Amino acid sequence: MERFDVAVIGGGIVGLSTAYHLAQRGVGRIVLLEKEDELAAHQTGRNSGVIHSGIYYKPGSLKAINCVSGRSELVDFCEREDLPFDMCGKVIVATDEEEEARLQIIFERGQANGVACSWLSGGALKEYEPHVRGRCAVHVEDAGIADYGAVSRRIGQRSVELGVDVRKGHAVLNLKPEQDGVIVNTDRGDITAGLVVNCAGLHSDRIARMGGVEPGLRIVPFRGHYHKLAPEAEHLCRTLIYPVPNPAYPFLGVHFTRMVRGGVECGPNALLAFAREGYRIPQVSIKDMSDYLAYSGFRRLMRDHWKQGVHEFACAVSRSRYVRELQKLIPAVRKEHLLPAPSGIRAQAVMPDGSMADDFLILERPRQIHVCNAPSPAATAGLRIGSTIADRVTASQAA
Ligand SMILES: Cc1cc2nc3c(=O)[nH]c(=O)nc-3n(C[C@H](O)[C@H](O)[C@H](O)COP(=O)(O)OP(=O)(O)OC[C@H]3O[C@@H](n4cnc5c(N)ncnc54)[C@H](O)[C@@H]3O)c2cc1C
Structure with missing residues (x-):
């Protein structure tokens, strides 16, 4: 052997x-x-292609430490190897008072993690992203895009x-x-x-x-579905436009991403998948499904978060609802601007108490x-x- x-x-x-x-x-x-x-x-090979800054993560966590230093190593590697990347920056946009309070916490985390970021008024946001509607935003310089x-x-x-x-x-x-x-x-x-x-x-x-x-x-698969913006709508997004994430979930919310090889994608949502590698909606694996259905941690997760699950499902099956989510950030986006794009599946660890690691x-x-x-x-x-x-x-x- x-x-x-x-x-x-x-x-x-x-x-x-x-x-x-x-x-x-x-x-x-x-x-x-x-x-x-x-x-x-x-x-x-199936993600948003975003170089994250480290702004979201609890100071001292493995995510914060590895993201901040990993980002620099990644940029150095891309430069050395002549691979495409662009530190184009991004905005995280609050649309109401409640989101503004949550954005403040993210901003403070970013500063604690040494991320280059600044607070923008609704007016200043327009200078970065003229088509975005927001009450205020954080501009993150240390964010970009790559082809993973x-x-x-x-x-x-x-x-x-x-x-x-x-x-x-x-x-x-x-x-x-x-x-x-x-x-x-x-x-x-x-x-x-x-x-x-x-x-x-x-x-x-x-x-x-x-x-x-x-x-x-146990790993529970969460599917993230993307759409591509039609060429005539690409001008609506200059860089990366993110909502303020819901702190109850480890997902960042449906966002707009300029891709390093051209074009703009929007997504991903976070929908329970019926197979660990089920990239198309009807794909089902009895083995994968029985694995999580038999797991008490998964049942607790569903009991605590079924409303969010229903919301994600509704947005996944109804293009109008999906578009309404996107319009919270860019009101000019229309249903006809959305073209199909490949999806990805997140490996999310769920703990026995039903929390997502x-x-x-x-x-x-x-x-x-x-x-x-x-x-x-x-x-x-x-x-x-x-x-x-x-x-x-x-x-x-x-x-
Ligand atoms: C929709 C989506 C969007 C995301 N967006 C971003 C983003 O913008 N920025 C970011 O930093 N992160 C993002 N992520 C997260 C990021 O993509 C993952 O965290 C990262 O790719 C994990 O890499 P990995 O090598 O652990 O897993 P994977 O890339 O999944 O690799 C695991 C490999 O193991 C192989 N494998 C599995 N079982 C076996 C076996 N039995 N024998 C041999 N091989 C096996 C698989 O075939 C696979 O190739 C996103 C993820 C998703 C799904």
């Missing part, structure tokens, strides 16, 4: 960046196993050059922990590894359980590391998360 020092599971930005940083530190033989024939086929699929593929290429064995089309089916390593059972045969790093996104909880590790949570979660066990919750802003923070994991591995090897 082939033996590796480290097997990384998952070819999204977190797994790729982990393998890249491990290889840079000379951590022996590394293999990266990705079940799809392409890298970045799931969350990493391209970034990830380049990290993969650099990893291969550093000696990482990147194996696409290799699905991990099981893990068998042994005395001196872990046997990794894939659909193309078995390998052994001294250490397994699980960066499997939507399937990370299942991979942890395969290794005999109970992560104490707010921070990144990385579990360490002997010979296993499991990244169990890496939702937004983990694309922005991906390079940083990878280097943090690599540091932990080299520190434990040295001990």
Whole structure:
């Protein structure tokens, strides 16, 4: 059986960046196993493409720390590798008094996290985004856009050059922990590894359980549907326009995003998905659905948040309602401006008490590391998360 020092599971930005940083530190033989024939086929290649500033996150949280430093690493990487990015800035817009109070808290968090941002009156907002209606806003200079699929593929290429064995089309089916390593059972045969790093996104909880590790949570898939603005409406959005998020949820609300390769997208909503990789609405996986329906944490989540669930469903099935959401920010948007665009699915960890895990979660066990919750802003923070994991591995090897 082939033996590796480290097997990384998952070819999204977190797994790729982990393998890249491990290889840079000379951590022996590394293999990266990705079940799809392409890298970045799931969350990493199906997101809003926003470089987050770190303004939203609780100071001191893993999200705040990794987003702020990860953003700088990402920008440096894009510059060095000549990949497209644009630190175009963004506005977060309050439309009423209640949102203004919540925006004030976000503004203070941004300042505590060292994010370059400034408070705008409704009039000053018009200078940045003339078509937006708002009572006031925060302008965030440290935000931008990138192509995370391209970034990830380049990290993969650099990893291969550093000696990482990147194996696409290799699905991990099981893990068998042994005395001196872990046997990794894939659909193309078995390998052994001294250490397994699980960066499997939507399937990370299942991979942890395969290794005999109970992560104490379950991944629940939340679909995010996007629309593209028709070319004649693209002028309505200059940069990135966000609402004030509802603090009860880890999602940022439907926003307008200028894409780094051109065009403007709006979305994503946050609708419970019927399959972990069910990108089209009718796609159903009995296995995935029974997984969450049988979970008491999910039932508690539904009991506490069913009204929001109904609202999201109504906006998803009715274009008029979706447009009304968008018109809160840009009144000139019309139904006929919305063209279809691909959707993404978030891997959201739900805890047994029904709460949605707010921070990144990385579990360490002997010979296993499991990244169990890496939702937004983990694309922005991906390079940083990878280097943090690599540091932990080299520190434990040295001990
Ligand atoms: C709709 C949406 C919008 C978002 N917007 C933003 C944004 O603008 N900015 C931002 O910073 N973040 C954003 N995010 C979050 C960000 O995309 C994710 O946090 C990040 O991509 C997570 O990367 P990952 O590598 O952990 O997961 P993924 O990209 O999902 O990668 C996991 C990989 O593991 C593989 N895998 C799974 N199971 C197995 C197995 N058994 N064997 C082998 N391989 C396996 C999968 O095929 C997949 O390629 C968004 C996410 C979504 C869904």
